[in-house]
Amino acid sequence: MVEHVYRRAAAARGVDAVVVATDDPRIAAAVERFGGIARMTRASHRSGLDRVAEVAADLDCPLVVNVQGDEPLVEPDMIAEVVAALAGDPAVEMSTVCRRIAEPSEYTDPNVVKVVADRDGNALYFSRAPIPFERGGAAAPAYKHIGLYAYRRPFLLRLAALPQSPLERAEALEQLRVLEHGFRIRTVVTQHDSIGVDTPQDLERVRRHLEAGVGLPST
Numbered sequence: 471m472v473e474h475v476y477r478r479a480a481a482a483r484g485v486d487a488v489v490v491a492t493d494d495p496r497i498a499a500a501v502e503r504f505g506g507i508a509r510m511t512r513a514s515h516r517s518g519l520d521r522v523a524e525v526a527a528d529l530d531c532p533l534v535v536n537v538q539g540d541e542p543l544v545e546p547d548m549i550a551e552v553v554a555a556l557a558g559d560p561a562v563e564m565s566t567v568c569r570r571i572a573e574p575s576e577y578t579d580p581n582v583v584k585v586v587a588d589r590d591g592n593a594l595y596f597s598r599a600p601i602p603f604e605r606g607g608a609a610a611p612a613y614k615h616i617g618l619y620a621y622r623r624p625f626l627l628r629l630a631a632l633p634q635s636p637l638e639r640a641e642a643l644e645q646l647r648v649l650e651h652g653f654r655i656r657t658v659v660t661q662h663d664s665i666g667v668d669t670p671q672d673l674e675r676v677r678r679h680l681e682a683g684v685g686l687p688s689t
Contacts (some may be wrong), residue, residue: 471496474542482549483559485535488629491525497505497539516634519619523630526623533557535627536619543627544618545662552620555656560641563625564648565656566593569663583643585615585657593655596643613657616664619645625651 472490480488490508490552492503493515498508515521518536526534533556535549547568568585576582576585578596587593602610621629635650637643648655 471542472501473504473506473546474538475537475539476501476504478542478544478546479537479549482535482546482553484553485530486531486549489525489529490539491521492539493521517647519644519647520630521624523626525562526626529623531623534621534623536621538617541617541664544616545660548616548660548662548664550617551658551660552618555658556620556622558682559656562656563622563653564629565606565620565658567616567618567643567660569660571612571614574675576614583615583617585613587613587657591659593645593649593657595649596641596645598641613659614663615645616660618664618680619681625653 476490479485479685488507490497490506491511492498492501492508493511493513495510498510501508504640509525511521511524515524518538522534522536533553535553537544537549552565552567556562566585568587571577571582571584577600584601585593585596585597587600593604596615600612602612604610629648629651632647632651636649637650638646646656
């Protein structure tokens, strides 16, 4: 799985290097076997954000992209989209992607994180619960959050120095630390989709797509 993620990340426009951050020597060995670069990190990290920040502290680069290792169908274009959000606006310090939900089952699935944003595209909240909640009024579009982030490197290191927040712990969503401490996350609506591997069923869906040699449909 990690090789698929690595190669898709390497194919994205604007990406100069790909590094796998892990605390598991088996993952590091697997990465090195296919010619990738891995960096061992502490095992005590609270989240992927903190793990990436440990590696980023020793890098000389303006931007850092966090691609989760359980997203083997991530599209290189999605990575380019989150990078473009920072490159196109110096006021944006962190960006992520989302996609409009078409399947009702995704809206109610706690493994599918939802996001709501303001008129400027800045995230208001992320939740595993169905948001926005429909209470008999006009239906508002719902968006699935895809766990892909781009940061300005100094901002990433600043976030990693902050304590975990109550909502972050309650929902097990690291991005809520950013919002609870008063910072903004710019959301980019993508036409691409991805499948995060959280369950055996997710893994089977990914295997079917990879065996068929086709990507996920875009809208």
